[in-house]
Amino acid sequence: MLFxxxxxxxxxxxxxIGIAAAKAFAKEGAKLALVDLRREPLEQAAKSVDAKDIxxxxxxxxxxxxVKEYVQKTKEHYGRIDVFINNAGINGEFxxxxxxxxxxxxxxxxxxxxxxxFGLKYVLQIMKEQKSGAVVNTASNGGLLGAPGMxxxxxxxxxxxxxxxxxxxxxxxxxVRVNAVAPSGVNTEMMxxxxxNALGDKADEARKAFEASVPMNRYATAEEIAxxxxxxxxxxxxxxxxxxxxxxxxxxxxSV
Amino acid sequence: MTNLDGKVxxxxxxxxxxxxATAKAFLDKGSKVxxxxxxxxxxxxxxxxxxxEYANVLFVPVNVAEEKSVENLVSVTVEQFGRLDVIFxxxxxxxQTPTHQLTDEEYKRVIAVNQDGVFYGIKYALxxxxxxxxxxxxxxxxxxxxxxxxxxxxxxxxxxxxxLMTKSVxxxxxxxxxxxxxxxxxxxESGLVNKEALGDFYDGLVAKHPIGRLGKPEEIAHAVIFLAxxxxxxxxxxLVDGGYTAK
Numbered sequence: 001m002l003f004x005x006x007x008x009x010x011x012x013x014x015x016x017i018g019i020a021a022a023k024a025f026a027k028e029g030a031k032l033a034l035v036d037l038r039r040e041p042l043e044q045a046a047k048s049v050d051a052k053d054i055x056x057x058x059x060x061x062x063x064x065x066x067v068k069e070y071v072q073k074t075k076e077h078y079g080r081i082d083v084f085i086n087n088a089g090i091n092g093e094f095x096x097x098x099x100x101x102x103x104x105x106x107x108x109x110x111x112x113x114x115x116x117x118f119g120l121k122y123v124l125q126i127m128k129e130q131k132s133g134a135v136v137n138t139a140s141n142g143g144l145l146g147a148p149g150m151x152x153x154x155x156x157x158x159x160x161x162x163x164x165x166x167x168x169x170x171x172x173x174x175x176v177r178v179n180a181v182a183p184s185g186v187n188t189e190m191m192x193x194x195x196x197n198a199l200g201d202k203a204d205e206a207r208k209a210f211e212a213s214v215p216m217n218r219y220a221t222a223e224e225i226a227x228x229x230x231x232x233x234x235x236x237x238x239x240x241x242x243x244x245x246x247x248x249x250x251x252x253x254x255s256v
Numbered sequence: 257m258t259n260l261d262g263k264v265x266x267x268x269x270x271x272x273x274x275x276x277a278t279a280k281a282f283l284d285k286g287s288k289v290x291x292x293x294x295x296x297x298x299x300x301x302x303x304x305x306x307x308x309e310y311a312n313v314l315f316v317p318v319n320v321a322e323e324k325s326v327e328n329l330v331s332v333t334v335e336q337f338g339r340l341d342v343i344f345x346x347x348x349x350x351x352q353t354p355t356h357q358l359t360d361e362e363y364k365r366v367i368a369v370n371q372d373g374v375f376y377g378i379k380y381a382l383x384x385x386x387x388x389x390x391x392x393x394x395x396x397x398x399x400x401x402x403x404x405x406x407x408x409x410x411x412x413x414x415x416x417x418x419x420l421m422t423k424s425v426x427x428x429x430x431x432x433x434x435x436x437x438x439x440x441x442x443x444x445e446s447g448l449v450n451k452e453a454l455g456d457f458y459d460g461l462v463a464k465h466p467i468g469r470l471g472k473p474e475e476i477a478h479a480v481i482f483l484a485x486x487x488x489x490x491x492x493x494x495l496v497d498g499g500y501t502a503k
Contacts, residue, residue: 165502172466172499215430216490224488227257231486236478239442239471242502246492250430253423253491 001029002234007078009033011061011119012088014041016188017138019048020222021085024230026051033074035059061088061115071122080130083233084123086116087138091190094149094197105152112156120167127176134233137164139180141248145255149198161244168242177241179232184248185210187219215250258392258485261286264337266329268320268377269347271298273446274396277473278344278480285481288312290333294319294347312337320347320373330380340384342484345377346396350411363410370414378425382434390433392484395422397438399497419493426491435490437483442497444471466499
């Protein structure tokens with residue numbers, strides 16, 4: 001097993017990718033700390049995860065003190081943090097830039113950028129001291145491409161790519177690796193919200209159009225993303241740092 | 257997730273370095289592996305060594321710069337093992353010559369092996385994968401497919417070409433269950449690249465990798481296995497470069 005007794009901290013753990021990641025790391029022998037905004041969905045999600053030890057923590061990742069707290073509690077409970085899946089994110093409202101609101105932009109940046117930054121700040125303090133650790137940030141295809149109506153999300157995920165590279169460079173001498181995953185649409189509840197935001201009651205049509213934009217003509221499964229996260233966090237990826245890995249059914253092959 | 261147990265895999269440039277480490281990684285997964293290499297002596301020796309441990313391994317001499325030779329590699333594979341599921345187009349060479357002194361022969365030789373060789377590998381692998389309804393093609397690119405490097409134009413040009421062949425072929429066959437990806441290593445320790453052989457130049461190479469060392473062939477092999485197993489990754493070059501391109 002790749003993560004026997006290793007401590008894996010996952011944010012956005014009640015969401016589709018988060019749950020799949022929790023299961024995948026648990027299968028590899030990891031002890032888990034799972035973070036999400038609300039207790040109830042988190043407890044619900046944790047029920048499906050068969051790990052030897054699970055710590056559940058609630059936090060609003062856009063609040064620095066709450067991030068500091070979930071990191072501290074994880075460290076107190078397990079004594080260390082080996083892997084950080086910096087995954088919490090929101091899609092925001094679907095609006096063109098001409099109609100975009102400051103409020104929506106700030107909400108999205110609060111979770112997707114500040115949340116990722118705060119997570120890095122406090123987890124990397126611990127990994128730096130340990131002189132070991134691996135971080136996987138959840139970026140997106142939207143961190144590399146544009147998407148009409150999703151300016152806040154797209155800009156926030158571009159920011160994650162920049163944080164990812166910089167954190168990797170700053171941590172390289174401490175034996176801490178930092179990488180990102182960049183998925184296209186994943187078949188999760190977030191995608192259901194994006195479909196609804198895009199075309200309202202014609203959400204089925206939105207789904208067909210989104211899937212057709214992927215050369216493999218389907219969404220990713222959350223398990224496929226979790227598989228990539230496990231790879232990047234594992235010793236198998238010991239020479240990989242500062243990279244973002246596309247997992248997008250070929251969508252990126254039509255762009256830079 | 258694709259289970260690699262029993263899958264038939266070709267690895268070109270398989271008698272040494274990244275190729276050999278990857279051939280072993282596939283054998284450890286239970287795959288049947290055909291090692292193609294230009295160096296017959298090394299290939300025979302590797303075949304002998306591996307046969308002591310693994311039942312399904314075969315060496316076939318190949319010059320990937322010649323279309324007929326690659327066609328033969330694929331057809332011998334299919335004769336022997338019945339099908340082709342994965343090809344790792346890995347054979348490659350480099351030169352380090354100032355561009356104003358680079359000869360036409362040197363330039364064309366690198367392009368022929370690195371770029372034409374990958375095209376031939378893709379072409380004949382596709383023909384088999386279309387018959388069986390799918391497969392995975394993985395090409396060895398380099399950080400120099402993405403970033404530049406002095407005195408390396410045919411190498412960098414060929415690796416840039418590999419990145420775009422990878423994208424184009426991935427798009428072309430995405431609807432037929434054939435995935436096409438590349439792995440982009442940083443500088444890797446090998447028979448030719450080590451402190452003893454290169455001295456100060458080696459230290460300079462290490463300094464370019466934020467991680468503070470060069471990569472190992474096994475670290476590239478892990479990435480190739482990942483690409484062969486994960487079913488949603490296609491059309492991409494994954495970098496395994498110790499942070500080289502994050503700077």
